[in-house]
Amino acid sequence: MEKQVTLATEVTYSGIGLHSGKDVTMTLQPGKPGTGIVFVRTDLPGQPEIHARAELVTSTLKATTLSENGAQVFTVEHLLGALFAMGVDNCRIRMDAPEPPVTDGSGLVFAQLVQKAGRKEQEAEKKIYVVDKSFSVYDGDKFLIMLPYDGTRVSFTSVNVHPLLGTQYYDVLLDEETFLKEIAPARTIGFMHEVEQMRKMGLGLGGNLENALVYDDTKCLSVPRFPDELVRHKILDVLGDMSLIGPWKGHIIAVKSGHSYNSQLAKQIIAYREGK
Numbered sequence: 001m002e003k004q005v006t007l008a009t010e011v012t013y014s015g016i017g018l019h020s021g022k023d024v025t026m027t028l029q030p031g032k033p034g035t036g037i038v039f040v041r042t043d044l045p046g047q048p049e050i051h052a053r054a055e056l057v058t059s060t061l062k063a064t065t066l067s068e069n070g071a072q073v074f075t076v077e078h079l080l081g082a083l084f085a086m087g088v089d090n091c092r093i094r095m096d097a098p099e100p101p102v103t104d105g106s107g108l109v110f111a112q113l114v115q116k117a118g119r120k121e122q123e124a125e126k127k128i129y130v131v132d133k134s135f136s137v138y139d140g141d142k143f144l145i146m147l148p149y150d151g152t153r154v155s156f157t158s159v160n161v162h163p164l165l166g167t168q169y170y171d172v173l174l175d176e177e178t179f180l181k182e183i184a185p186a187r188t189i190g191f192m193h194e195v196e197q198m199r200k201m202g203l204g205l206g207g208n209l210e211n212a213l214v215y216d217d218t219k220c221l222s223v224p225r226f227p228d229e230l231v232r233h234k235i236l237d238v239l240g241d242m243s244l245i246g247p248w249k250g251h252i253i254a255v256k257s258g259h260s261y262n263s264q265l266a267k268q269i270i271a272y273r274e275g276k
């Protein structure tokens with residue numbers, strides 16, 4: 001029997017949010033067995049809790065937003081992806097703003113915070129959903145499929161019109177080592193031609209050339225960590241968004257998909273499990 005895992009101690013990190021640009025101090029704390037991942041908005045009256053669950057996703061525009069008890073948290077997918085890949089089941093995330101720190105734009109700092117805090121097994125069984133049928137979301141030539149598989153695997157094909165990006169493919173059989181080496185360091189992507197429009201919408205205010213992989217029309221203005229950093233980051237996003245169904249074993253095949261597809265697939269799986 002695999003047991004549930006929480007942090008051994010708490011760990012704090014401060015920074016600014018990717019989209020809001022707001023200062024935030026975040027403390028990851030151990031959580032009780034069976035409680036899952038819970039955000040706590042310490043800046044709001046009554047310190048409302050927001051559970052990291054697929055049914056609470058209310059927006060997927062550029063990032064994943066969760067809403068509960070009249071409060072929101074957004075751009076949670078990189079932090080959630082890191083907690084999922086590092087096997088953390090129960091964690092309280094206290095934040096004094098709606099958005100976790102962007103850190104270096106990837107999942108690496110969050111994974112390192114888990115390592116710094118240490119992990120502890122708990123006296124409760126880890127409830128892993130072993131995918132037992134196929135699920136899919138199709139939209140023209142874009143799709144996202146979950147299949148039964150003995151392991152946690154993601155195969156992603158990303159297609160971008162930018163001449164330096166084009167078609168990228170990456171396949172990962174997830175464990176802690178592959179996550180830390182191949183997926184966690186991959187950062188968010190940004191395009192100069194989108195920056196002005198995004199800022200008008202109040203998005204990307206905390207982004208810069210270090211915490212995002214930024215391209216103009218012909219070149220990359222940042223220093224890439226991988227030649228295929230975009231598709232690796234997309235896998236991080238998938239892991240974060242799909243962690244909202246709890247721990248799972250299965251194979252995700254994604255073609256040109258993004259946050260809204262992840263959310264639709266997660267909700268489909270939740271509905272199926274509830275109907276069983």
Ligand SMILES: [Zn+2]
Binds near residue numbers: 077188233
């Ligand atoms: Zn992302």
